[in-house]
Amino acid sequence: MTDARLNTRLGNYRLVQYIGKGGYANVYLGEHITLGTYAAIKVLRTKYAASEEKVAQFYGEARLMAHLSNHRIVQVSDCSDRNNGENTHFFVMAYAPHGSLRQFCKQDNLLPLPVVIKYIKQIAEALQYVHDRGYIHRDVKPENILLDVHRNIWLCDFGIAIAIPVSPYEHVHDVGGTVEYMAPEQLRRGSVPASDQYALAIVTYVLLVGDCPFHGTSTEVAQQQKHVHPPSLRVKMPSIPPTVERVVLKALSKDPRMRYPNVWAYATALEQAYQAYDERPLPSRHHPANIHVQPLRMQRPLVDVQSQPVMSHQLAVDKQSEPLRSCQSSNAIHSEPLPFRRRKQLGATMPLQSREVRRPAPLIDGLVQPAQPHYQQKSRAFPVQALDVLELVGRVAADVSISLVLGGAMFAGGFGYGFAVSLAVAILLVLLSLSLLDGWATIVIAAILLALPVAAGTIFHSIIIFWIAVVYMLILAIIVISIKRRN
Numbered sequence: 001m002t003d004a005r006l007n008t009r010l011g012n013y014r015l016v017q018y019i020g021k022g023g024y025a026n027v028y029l030g031e032h033i034t035l036g037t038y039a040a041i042k043v044l045r046t047k048y049a050a051s052e053e054k055v056a057q058f059y060g061e062a063r064l065m066a067h068l069s070n071h072r073i074v075q076v077s078d079c080s081d082r083n084n085g086e087n088t089h090f091f092v093m094a095y096a097p098h099g100s101l102r103q104f105c106k107q108d109n110l111l112p113l114p115v116v117i118k119y120i121k122q123i124a125e126a127l128q129y130v131h132d133r134g135y136i137h138r139d140v141k142p143e144n145i146l147l148d149v150h151r152n153i154w155l156c157d158f159g160i161a162i163a164i165p166v167s168p169y170e171h172v173h174d175v176g177g178t179v180e181y182m183a184p185e186q187l188r189r190g191s192v193p194a195s196d197q198y199a200l201a202i203v204t205y206v207l208l209v210g211d212c213p214f215h216g217t218s219t220e221v222a223q224q225q226k227h228v229h230p231p232s233l234r235v236k237m238p239s240i241p242p243t244v245e246r247v248v249l250k251a252l253s254k255d256p257r258m259r260y261p262n263v264w265a266y267a268t269a270l271e272q273a274y275q276a277y278d279e280r281p282l283p284s285r286h287h288p289a290n291i292h293v294q295p296l297r298m299q300r301p302l303v304d305v306q307s308q309p310v311m312s313h314q315l316a317v318d319k320q321s322e323p324l325r326s327c328q329s330s331n332a333i334h335s336e337p338l339p340f341r342r343r344k345q346l347g348a349t350m351p352l353q354s355r356e357v358r359r360p361a362p363l364i365d366g367l368v369q370p371a372q373p374h375y376q377q378k379s380r381a382f383p384v385q386a387l388d389v390l391e392l393v394g395r396v397a398a399d400v401s402i403s404l405v406l407g408g409a410m411f412a413g414g415f416g417y418g419f420a421v422s423l424a425v426a427i428l429l430v431l432l433s434l435s436l437l438d439g440w441a442t443i444v445i446a447a448i449l450l451a452l453p454v455a456a457g458t459i460f461h462s463i464i465i466f467w468i469a470v471v472y473m474l475i476l477a478i479i480v481i482s483i484k485r486r487n
Helices: 052-067 113-132 193-209 218-227 242-251 263-278 340-346 386-412 418-433 439-455 463-486
Strands: 013-021 025-032 038-044 076-080 090-093 145-147 153-155
Touching (some): 013 038, 052 076, 113 193, 193 242, 193 263, 242 263
Antiparallel strands (some): 013 025, 025 038, 076 090
């Protein structure tokens, strides 16, 4: 059905579009005839034009909105009761191009929680301003909360707003409002500023879950508002923080004294509840405190070895809490070389040095798995490293040289087997140098071999041979002691 007022003129405006309706008036989009600007034109319906009460209520709303100078309240710029001689009552308001919050009260079009809290604070700012001026709105609902050109809140429709009662025994004689958003005391004809807080909490409820807390006929909803506690928000929307739910449910208390001191306190508590929940340190599976590092297992324990770690365990977590990138094990062992005879006692053919090069350990399901060595020095029968070759060659050459000198001295002294004895001693020294023979056992065997010339009776042919043997034994003892200390 086409509205008869469309494309007609009211004052300086031409009505170009129907926007909506209230309890006793319709709202149109009007274009200024001269300026070409747009405004919202609220027109009293014709059937109420003869009612002095409705006319007075209509202009009372216009005057109240004109005197409430706040950027969160729709501004009234003009009004009239005549149009081309006809008895037409209307007033001009600022136009909200983005509609009302009703469009965001569906479960498939809900606003993010931070945006909801932002809008609730803006509504609370407007309501607190109204309360401070001595009025109660009484009809706070999504349809009466508009979005301006910058998508900020405008509170509108003060058609049933009343002055705050001066006395607690003063009651309003009519029950006005929308039953789904009415507080229990408002239904009992006892509106107070906390009634607007209750209605704003219902708006919060609807914006968060996309549904009103109570359903049924007007009478059934009114009874539920009075006696039934609203359902949990988290049952309908589990993602809502419990701190936010507690604030909303407190503002929905049946007793106005159990709600927040004022509507601004409610909005502030709602914001703080969200911030307290949003700023909690959330557990991260990449956080160092939540990573269980399994110890590395060695293939064979090193007994009686004093080792010191040369690698440190590092968990690389950057300032933006990025995932763990690398991990180095702290169990890599670097030990001093052991004599081959000692390694033989510990379990044959252990490496001279246990050196393991490890790659960064992979991160699987938040656990650092022990990395397997991709290189390990192989065991050898004679553990000779490249850096020890020159030392061993020099030691063997010295042993053989000293033995040959000793053998030559014995042969010159008249002992025919002097070179044979010296060769046997040289072999003992070489075995000692390679750690294949115990040092003290070498001294005992060498002493027996050097005693052969004495047993042969030739030692008395030359006193020089005797002193050579004594000096040789002293040198041999010094070598054995130095080797023992090194090992």
